[in-house]
Amino acid sequence: MTEYEHYEAVVVGAGPGGAAAAAALAKQGIETLVLERGADAGAKNVSGGLIYAEEWAPYTIDDLFPGFREAAAERPVEEYYIHNIAGENVKTFDLDRIHHRGTEWCDAVLRRRMDSWLAERVHEMTRETGGGLLTDVRVNGLLREGGTIVGVTCDELDPIEADVVIAADGVNSELARDAGLMDWDDPDDWFQGVKAVVDMEPEVIDERFDVRPETGSAHLFSGDLFDGVRGGGFLYTNEDSLSIGTVFHLDSLADERAEPHELLDSLLTHPLLDQWLQGEYEEREYAAKLVPDSKRVAHPSPHRGRLLLVGDAAGQMQAQGPIIKGMNHAVTAGGLAAEAVAEAQTRGNVRAAGALYEQKLEDEGVMKRLRPRRYRATRFVSESRPVNRLGRTLVNSRLGAAGLKLFDGLLERSFNSPFVLGMIPDTKMTYVTIPERVGEVLGDPVDGESRVEPPELDDRIGDLTYDVDDPHIEVLDDSFEASGTAVTACPVSAEGFGGGCYREETVQTNGEAERKVSLDTQPCVECGTCAVVADTHWEHPSGGKGVQFEQG
Amino acid sequence: MHMVTLTKGVPDFREGKVSFDEDGHLERGKTPTVMNPNDKVALQAALQTKVKHGGHVSLLSMGPPGYKEVLQEGMADVYADDLCLLSDREMGAADTWATAMTIATGIEMLDEEPDIIFAGFKTADGETGHTGPQTNWCIDINDELTDRPLITHVISLDIDEDTNTVRAKRLVEGDVSEIETIETDLPAFIVTDPEFEANYRRAEHRLRYKDLREQTQERAAALDLDEDVTVWDHEALNLDPDFIGLDGSPTIVSGVDPIPKGPSEREARVVTPDDEDGMEAVFEELNAFAAGD
Ligand SMILES: Cc1cc2nc3c(=O)[nH]c(=O)nc-3n(C[C@H](O)[C@H](O)[C@H](O)COP(=O)(O)OP(=O)(O)OC[C@H]3O[C@@H](n4cnc5c(N)ncnc54)[C@H](O)[C@@H]3O)c2cc1C
Ligand code: SF4
Numbered sequence: 001m002t003e004y005e006h007y008e009a010v011v012v013g014a015g016p017g018g019a020a021a022a023a024a025l026a027k028q029g030i031e032t033l034v035l036e037r038g039a040d041a042g043a044k045n046v047s048g049g050l051i052y053a054e055e056w057a058p059y060t061i062d063d064l065f066p067g068f069r070e071a072a073a074e075r076p077v078e079e080y081y082i083h084n085i086a087g088e089n090v091k092t093f094d095l096d097r098i099h100h101r102g103t104e105w106c107d108a109v110l111r112r113r114m115d116s117w118l119a120e121r122v123h124e125m126t127r128e129t130g131g132g133l134l135t136d137v138r139v140n141g142l143l144r145e146g147g148t149i150v151g152v153t154c155d156e157l158d159p160i161e162a163d164v165v166i167a168a169d170g171v172n173s174e175l176a177r178d179a180g181l182m183d184w185d186d187p188d189d190w191f192q193g194v195k196a197v198v199d200m201e202p203e204v205i206d207e208r209f210d211v212r213p214e215t216g217s218a219h220l221f222s223g224d225l226f227d228g229v230r231g232g233g234f235l236y237t238n239e240d241s242l243s244i245g246t247v248f249h250l251d252s253l254a255d256e257r258a259e260p261h262e263l264l265d266s267l268l269t270h271p272l273l274d275q276w277l278q279g280e281y282e283e284r285e286y287a288a289k290l291v292p293d294s295k296r297v298a299h300p301s302p303h304r305g306r307l308l309l310v311g312d313a314a315g316q317m318q319a320q321g322p323i324i325k326g327m328n329h330a331v332t333a334g335g336l337a338a339e340a341v342a343e344a345q346t347r348g349n350v351r352a353a354g355a356l357y358e359q360k361l362e363d364e365g366v367m368k369r370l371r372p373r374r375y376r377a378t379r380f381v382s383e384s385r386p387v388n389r390l391g392r393t394l395v396n397s398r399l400g401a402a403g404l405k406l407f408d409g410l411l412e413r414s415f416n417s418p419f420v421l422g423m424i425p426d427t428k429m430t431y432v433t434i435p436e437r438v439g440e441v442l443g444d445p446v447d448g449e450s451r452v453e454p455p456e457l458d459d460r461i462g463d464l465t466y467d468v469d470d471p472h473i474e475v476l477d478d479s480f481e482a483s484g485t486a487v488t489a490c491p492v493s494a495e496g497f498g499g500g501c502y503r504e505e506t507v508q509t510n511g512e513a514e515r516k517v518s519l520d521t522q523p524c525v526e527c528g529t530c531a532v533v534a535d536t537h538w539e540h541p542s543g544g545k546g547v548q549f550e551q552g
Numbered sequence: 553m554h555m556v557t558l559t560k561g562v563p564d565f566r567e568g569k570v571s572f573d574e575d576g577h578l579e580r581g582k583t584p585t586v587m588n589p590n591d592k593v594a595l596q597a598a599l600q601t602k603v604k605h606g607g608h609v610s611l612l613s614m615g616p617p618g619y620k621e622v623l624q625e626g627m628a629d630v631y632a633d634d635l636c637l638l639s640d641r642e643m644g645a646a647d648t649w650a651t652a653m654t655i656a657t658g659i660e661m662l663d664e665e666p667d668i669i670f671a672g673f674k675t676a677d678g679e680t681g682h683t684g685p686q687t688n689w690c691i692d693i694n695d696e697l698t699d700r701p702l703i704t705h706v707i708s709l710d711i712d713e714d715t716n717t718v719r720a721k722r723l724v725e726g727d728v729s730e731i732e733t734i735e736t737d738l739p740a741f742i743v744t745d746p747e748f749e750a751n752y753r754r755a756e757h758r759l760r761y762k763d764l765r766e767q768t769q770e771r772a773a774a775l776d777l778d779e780d781v782t783v784w785d786h787e788a789l790n791l792d793p794d795f796i797g798l799d800g801s802p803t804i805v806s807g808v809d810p811i812p813k814g815p816s817e818r819e820a821r822v823v824t825p826d827d828e829d830g831m832e833a834v835f836e837e838l839n840a841f842a843a844g845d
Contacts, residue, residue: 005754033755123762132759158753 004143007033007131009341010152010162012139012175014041015111016051016061016327017311018168019118020334022133023064025166026125028342033131033162034122035154037138039467039544042115044526045170045552046195046287048234048245049111050077050218052328053104058364059335060104060328065121072117073107074238075216082322082415083272085223086439090272090446095220097416098323108216108236108243109327110197111552136543139169142178142307149179149305155542163350164341165307168334171290172528173313174539179304182297182315184531184538187251191231191291191319192529194260194491195245196268196454197551199282202240208276209237220322222435225266229258230431232322233267235276241284241551242276244268247291247324249431253489254533260288260491265454274448281452285551286460288491290528291326292317294370302361303354308337318370321415321430329366336360411438458499461492461523469545471521473530474537480504480515483534490530492523499523502530553607553711555598556659556666557632558684559591560675561615561622585618587625590672593744595630597709598670600750602631603760605711610662614638614646614654620777628772631764636662640785642793647803648682650796655683656690657789668718669741673705688741701736704743708751711738723747 011022014036025032038044051073053060062068069076080099084091099106123133136156143151143159151161152175167175171190176182202213209217216237226233231248246264253260267273268281292298297315302308310316311330318325340356361367455463475483486502487493493500501524507514517534525547531538540546563570563583571582598609611632613619616639623635638658646654659666669691671684688702705723712719716738723745724730752758775781786793794800823830 005756007755035755127759127763132755132762134755134758134762137755137758156753157755157758160755 004151004159004161006151006161007031008129008162008345009033009131009164009166010035010160011166011168012152013167013169013311013313014038014119014122014133014135015045015115015168015170015311015330016118017170017313017316017330017334018166019115019122020059020061020064020331021166021168021310021338022122022126022334024059024335024338025341026122026129026131028338029129030338030342030345031130032126033160034119034126034133035137035139035152035157036119036133036135037540037543039136039548040112040116041119041133041135042112042552043548044546045111045115046193046289046549047109047111047327047552048193048195048236048243048247048324049109049327050106050236050324051109051114052106052325054328055102055104056365057328057332059332061331062105064331064335065118068117069105069107072114073109074236075108075211075214077106077108077218077236078211078215079217080220081217082220082222082435084435084438084443085221085225085270085272086436086443087224088271088445089439089443091439091441091443093412093415095323095416099218101416108218108238110238110241110243112550113552115552138540138543139175140539142175149307163306163345164353166310166334166337166341167307167313168310168330169313171292171312171317172531172538172540173309175307176299176302176309176313179307181299181302181304181307181309182313184528187254187532188249189293189297189315190250190528190532191247191293192250192253192260192288192489192491192527193245193247193291194264194286194288195243196264196286197238197284198242198244198277199284200240200242200280205237205240205242208278211237214239221267221270221272222322222431223439224432224436225270226263226432227256227258227266228428228432229253229256229263230428232431233264234322234324235273244273247319249293250290250489250529250532252428254485257485257488259488259494261286261457261460261494268454269450269452271448271450272446273452274446274450277450277452279451281454283455283460283463285549286455286464286491286525287549287552288525288527288529290532291319291324294318294329295372298367298370300367300371301358303357305354306351308340308354308357310334310337316366316370329370332364332366333361336364336366411442457492457494457497461499464523464525465548465550466522467545467548468522469541471519472526472539472541472546473519473521473524475517475519475534476537477535478516478518480517483517483530483536484515486519486530486534487517489533491527492525502534553601553605553668554610554662554664554666555601555607555668555670556610556612556662557591557595557598557626557670558655558687559595559611559613559622559626559672560588560683561585561613561619562588562675585622587622587629588672588675590674590744590746592626592630592672593746593748594670594672594742595626595632596750597706597742597744597748598668599631599761599764600709600752601668601711603752603757603764605713607667608664609633610636610666612636612638612655612658614643614651614658616644617783620781620783623781624772624775624777627768627775631768634782635780636782636784638784638789641797642786642799643797645798645801646796647801648686649802650798650800651683652686652690653800654786654789654791654796655687657791658784659687659691661784661789665739667739669700669739671741671743673743673745684741684743691741700739700741702741702743703734703736705745706742707731707745707747708749709742718742 008031221233230252302314344353
């Protein structure tokens with residue numbers, strides 16, 4: 001029997017969290033091995049994505065990776081709007097103040113490009129420590145010795161021992177689950193993000209969005225265009241493409257039995273978007289992924305023994321109203337985890353790293369952003385809070401449109417208040433009712449008309465690249481009651497559509513018709529939804545297998 | 553550990569590259585020459601050995617000067633520390649015997665005696681599969697001291713440095729369903745099967761592999777074909793022209809029969825959509841399938 005390999009630190013996952021942790025560890029001279037399951041870093045990842053560098057943050061991506069913005073990011077966001085939609089009526093607010101508040105800079109990114117660039121730097125840095133970065137390796141569990149975590153086990157490699165394991169393996173972290181730190185039970189804890197990357201020439205972007213070359217804008221959408229499902233839409237400008245997508249509360253999506261791809265299409269075909277798309281629509285890629293809601297699941301103590309959780313794996317994904325911040329927090333947490341490991345090592349007690357990390361998350365103000373106290377309060381006493389008062393005024397007002405216009409300025413200010421945004425309760429009132437009422441009363445009709453025809457679901461699937469392996473998801477209970485929600489909630493399945501992952505079937509048993517679901521994982525985009533809304537045994541595919549995003 | 557891998561240039565038979573004349577004969581002049589794909593598999597085996605045990609990989613070929621690019625391709629796409637080409641007019645038109653004789657002599661000229669010689673399973677053009685084994689045989693007659701075991705159809709490979717042995721899994725009779733494991737002393741001669749797969753279960757090996765791949769690509773890109781490839785002619789090898797090339801080739805090719813096109817197994821009848829009776833018949837035919845019979 002050959003001995004297991006040993007590294008001082010093993011980092012699982014090469015997203016922003018893992019990349020930051022590994023870079024910071026390497027800077028401290030700690031021997032670091034990074035394991036990434038994608039055939040290329042970024043091949044598995046999806047974000048909106050605006051990456052923020054916030055002034056308060058002890059680590060930002062360009063601190064750790066000089067040259068990041070020039071080499072790996074798309075356009076910097078200089079303008080930021082939210083559109084409140086009621087039918088064809090739209091009221092637009094400028095979110096400039098909240099966007100720039102405390103923000104050093106903010107760039108749009110495409111994850112394949114970003115993560116693969118980061119991974120190259122990380123490999124160079126970690127290689128000098130005696131470690132390095134490997135792709136095509138899926139970590140499938142924690143290596144334990146007498147109940148203590150001592151390393152990781154992988155599909156492709158023999159077990160590896162480590163003084164510390166940093167799990168930066170993203171949402172649906174198999175390591176966090178294995179350690180008993182996270183479960184995947186409650187749809188309330190998650191959002192589902194769906195996104196299309198759309199071709200557009202750089203000059204056309206400059207002109208249609210009225211931005212200077214190489215700068216960009218961001219647009220958010222809320223109101224009545226999503227059939228009452230709680231959530232919203234976004235549109236960000238890249239160098240030569242647009243990222244257009246939606247983010248919904250998973251519980252709402254599940255309850256309404258909404259079809260994610262149709263909700264995306266509702267946004268794409270809204271006449272408001274015609275000013276930018278002008279009837280031209282060439283979709284490069286369709287993608288989806290779950291997003292944790294830090295307000296509910298950011299783990300207050302994200303470590304166990306030698307294991308430290310970073311980023312989405314620890315639920316560190318902040319939805320500030322419509323503004324989504326996950327990548328920046330993953331970077332900060334990665335930096336802090338590395339710092340904790342280095343300090344613990346210096347003190348000669350690596351096992352103290354977890355507690356030190358927890359302390360740093362608290363001291364540096366990460367936790368208070370991820371789980372604001374006042375949010376915890378508003379969940380119960382929301383009635384008396386300004387947002388809802390505002391909502392009620394709007395909804396019940398008998399002042400008529402002319403009177404309500406007086407609220408215009410006030411509303412725009414409210415939307416720009418981090419205080420208000422931070423405590424927005426996740427109710428239909430804030431996501432749908434207020435924006436709808438704002439659009440209806442204060443908005444003007446848009447004069448565009450949509451001439452866009454988004455691709456059908458089977459074309460979207462057909463355009464994706466897959467390296468198909470054995471099924472990585474198993475349905476444990478195939479009754480419709482237990483797993484039927486996946487038929488609609490899975491972003492590549494739909495009722496009455498035979499080419500997706502989940503299908504409803506009627507089976508005759510003893511003369512009785514029973515509703516069942518069947519699963520074909522071939523078109524799976526590994527979003528994680530059915531791990532939560534259906535009764536499944538859910539794992540990621542082996543290294544390099546499954547879907548490969550080119551954009552992300 | 554010193555590894556020598558043997559290779560040969562072959563016409564690029566891929567769609568869009570290969571060119572045939574009207575009679576179905578290969579047009580060599582119009583078809584680019586590439587490294588024999590099976591030899592890349594052999595080179596992967598050499599690289600795996602280097603990754604795990606260190607050492608030195610030489611890539612060796614016999615052929616016209618243009619084969620330098622074939623060697624460069626092997627260096628870029630897989631790995632090589634150095635490249636060696638046995639080349640002059642006297643070696644031309646050799647059969648497998650004369651080739652083996654020449655290559656065996658080339659191998660003996662190398663600074664260091666190889667611990668393992670790797671060859672790929674038959675070339676894409678000649679398809680004889682003889683050159684590798686015959687080379688081994690020639691080395692054995694040239695140097696009676698080394699009795700180099702020959703293992704063919706190798707699909708995986710492990711080396712034990714302490715006992716200086718190699719353990720190989722091979723397909724018996726080239727049949728995928730029957731695999732045997734062979735253990736033998738080094739030095740050895742190994743012919744890889746196209747099914748060979750390099751196997752790296754340790755992170756340190758994958759990292760080393762990544763390093764070596766990076767280095768070899770850089771070296772191949774910067775390669776000066778005139779300076780960096782060792783070329784030996786028959787004089788350098790001290791070989792009598794009568795025993796090499798066409799003159800040294802006992803094989804007589806009596807003639808080449810073009811392979812006739814196989815008859816299509818399916819019958820087809822063309823039916824236009826306006827032909828009602830025809831369409832009727834089509835539906836008749838399909839009915840059986842639609843009903844699941
Ligand atoms: C539609 C959408 C829009 C979003 N918009 C934004 C936005 O605008 N701004 C923002 O900041 N955030 C946004 N987010 C959230 C953001 O993408 C995440 O918060 C962020 O990616 C988290 O980073 P991470 O490093 O923790 O995890 P990830 O980026 O998910 O990286 C995890 C890595 O681990 C790898 N991995 C997973 N399991 C294993 C395993 N078992 N073995 C080996 N490797 C493994 C994965 O392949 C991946 O590379 C959005 C998300 C979505 C889905
Ligand atoms: S099968 Fe599950 S993980 Fe895969 S795309 Fe559908 S919901 Fe997402």
